[in-house]
Amino acid sequence: MDAAEFAAEFAAAQRSRALGVGVDPHEYQRLTEGLGSVADWETACASAAQGHLERAKNAGSSRSAGEYLLAAARWFHVATLAHGPGAHRAAAEADRALGRALGLLEPGARRVTGEGFTGWLRGPADAPATVIVVPGLDSAKEEFLDVTSALPARGVAVFAMDGPGQGALAAGSTLTARYEQVVGRVADALGLDRFGVVGLSLGGYFAARVAALDARVAAAATVSGPFRLDWADLPDPVRDILVRRCGGADAARAFAAEVDLTALAPRIAAPLLVVDGGQDVIPGVVNGEPLARSAPHATYLNVPHGDHLLGNARPDWLPHLADHLAGHLAGESVQSPAGARA
Structure with a gap:
């Protein structure tokens, strides 16, 4: 099994858990279907999280910003599931995004x-x-x-x-x-x-x-x-x-x-x-x-x-x-x- 095949197998094994976390299933499919190796998992998931942070900056309401921040928190957590070198950093980012989201959605x-x-x-x-x-x-x-x-x-x-x-x-x-x-x-x-x-x-x-x-x-x-x-x-x-x-x-x-x-x-x-x-x-x-x-x-x-x-x-x-x-x-x-x- 080459690296891409192993990455596809890993993504399939994590799919139910990731969707249970609450990430969008179509976004998950787009993100994971092109992984070259499991080593790319952390970067790809963190990139998805960063995309939601950018959306939060440009959101038209505090409600929308909070929802984007929740999505970022979810993706940062999913980034930790491969236990890569940046897992602790991703966990800290998930914690920070959740706190910002709750500040907007649940004062x-x-x-x-x-x-x-x-x-x-x-x-x-x-x-x-x-x-x-x-x-x-x-x-x-x-x-x-x-x-x-x-x-x-x-x-x-x-x-x-x-x-x-x-x-x-x-x-x-x-x-x-x-x-x-x-x-x-x-x-x-x-x-x-x-x-x-x-x-x-x-x-x-x-x-x-x-x-x-x-x-x-x-x-x-x-x-x-x-x-x-x-x-x-x-x-x-x-x-x-x-x-x-x-x-x-x-x-x-x-x-x-x-x-x-x-x-x-x-x-x-x-x-x-x-x-x-x-x-x-x-x-x-x-x-x-x-x-x-x-x-x-x-x-x-x-x-x-x-x-x-x-x-x-x-x-x-x-x-x-x-x-x-x-x-x-x-x-x-x-x-x-x-x-x-x-």
Whole structure:
């Protein structure tokens, strides 16, 4: 396979994830179909982001400028997915573009930063509850803008965050498996005595761990979250990312060994929605079904055609997830989605 063929294969593998981030599918096709190698990915995506920044400068309204800035934030994040030499710079640019966008589109949004975290508090000022959105291994707050929009639309405030080794903090910190300490500091900074938490990909493990260990969690959800990792069976690309995000091979192995919810799942007292994609098969990763089976108040939703992060199946799970979190935080009865099982 030559470099161009490998680039085409990489682009095809990333397509669902990139579209889930929210980039335009036609722009994605135009950008990726001419790549000469994966080494060109970062430059091409950053160039698309710069195009949206230029459009923002010349926009006819603050609303249009904000929307272009959101598109730039999305593309800068997609630029990081090849883990090239400029990935940290692209993550910083995504963070900056998101902040500028929210300044125009949601003037009430508030940046909150503390030890091991940074993010944006969004939604109604008088919201009765807040959901903390946790990213995964190589994701960031910019990847899940659809989740952080669906929740305020249901009257819930949302804190979209980067933690250690993630997004805007990836350049100067490393992942921690003990994420309950990080979210605990977030909740303290926001003054929350109860909250919801949702985690996506590796963030699903983090969210489940928080739900098991922090009594303030009143509702929880995971999307494509691992129940357990087996270092020996993980694909080389996943191991490489873990090594990079954990700060070395030994630290990565130790981190992977901690990712196991066997003992923690029975301790999750809050209502929990576990979402898996039936096409999400990664060697060395045990998906969420055992978590749903072991947690006392869990509902399991498996979308048969869903891939990792279910970017190809948003309507099959995102409205249900938002309803689950908002409904339980409001103390309402929440109907399980069709095909789910308790």
